[in-house]
Amino acid sequence: MTAEQGVVVFQLGDEEYAITVERVREVVKADRITRVPGAPAYVRGIINLRGRVVPVIDLRQRLGLDARPVERPRIMVVEDGAALVGMLVDRASEVLRVRPGQLQPPDEVLQGDENSRFVEAVANLDGRLVVVLRPGELLAREDRQAVADIVAS
Numbered sequence: 001m002t003a004e005q006g007v008v009v010f011q012l013g014d015e016e017y018a019i020t021v022e023r024v025r026e027v028v029k030a031d032r033i034t035r036v037p038g039a040p041a042y043v044r045g046i047i048n049l050r051g052r053v054v055p056v057i058d059l060r061q062r063l064g065l066d067a068r069p070v071e072r073p074r075i076m077v078v079e080d081g082a083a084l085v086g087m088l089v090d091r092a093s094e095v096l097r098v099r100p101g102q103l104q105p106p107d108e109v110l111q112g113d114e115n116s117r118f119v120e121a122v123a124n125l126d127g128r129l130v131v132v133l134r135p136g137e138l139l140a141r142e143d144r145q146a147v148a149d150i151v152a153s
Contacts, residue, residue: 003100004097004098004099004100005020005021005097005098005100005103006020006021006022006095006096006097006098007019007020007021007095007096007098007123007130007132008020008021008024008027008076008092008094008095009092009093009094009095009096009130010074010076010089010090010091010092010093011089011090011091011093012059012060012063012065012089012090013060013065013066013068013090015065015131016093016128016129016130016131017059017089017130017131017132017133018096018123018130018131018132018133019076019078019087019132019133019135020132021095023078023079023080023135024076024077024078024079025077025078025079025084026077027074027075027076027077027092028047028049028074028075028077028086029072029074029075030056030072030073030074030075030088032047032048033045033046033047033056033075033088034046034047039055041061042057042058042061042062043055043056043057043058044056044057044058044088047075047086049077049084049086052084054077054084054085054086055085055086055139056075056085056086056087056088057085057086057087057088057138057139058088059087059088059089059138060088060090062118062138063118068090070090070091072091073088073089073090073091074088074089074090074091074092075087075088075089076089076092078135079135080135080136080139081136085135085138085139087135087138096123096125096130098123098125098132102123102124102125103121103122103123103124103132104121104122104123104124105121105122106119106121106122107122117134117137118133118134118137118138119131119132119133119134120132120133120134
């Protein structure tokens with residue numbers, strides 16, 4: 001990110017994460033998610049978004065966070081190339097403008113970790129740290145076709 005960037009901030013437990021605003025199509029209630037047999041474990045299921053079938057990822061599970069019941073979870077619908085992917089989050093909280101100087105690449109300690117590919121940057125907002133995710137990396141390449149097949153069936 002080289003210019004001021006808008007990000008949509010959301011929460012998973014006590015932590016704050018974000019995705020660039022250009023990638024977020026909308027945030028909807030997680031009312032009805034249909035489970036799909038044979039889907040990868042972190043794929044919660046599919047939703048009908050105004051006639052379009054959209055796979056939903058359990059972001060908490062995908063990031064290796066503890067499972068926790070959430071009173072009113074939300075689905076953040078994100079563009080992933082030509083596809084839409086829903087990401088189950090605890091709460092979408094705000095849209096922020098982040099200056100380039102507030103963004104830092106992931107620390108070297110994180111870069112060797114398998115999950116480091118999910119992290120695009122860390123926004124340091126006057127001591128408030130928000131992890132900016134790469135949504136395209138959250139759905140594993142090997143699982144893309146499986147999800148596409150599920151959506152097409």
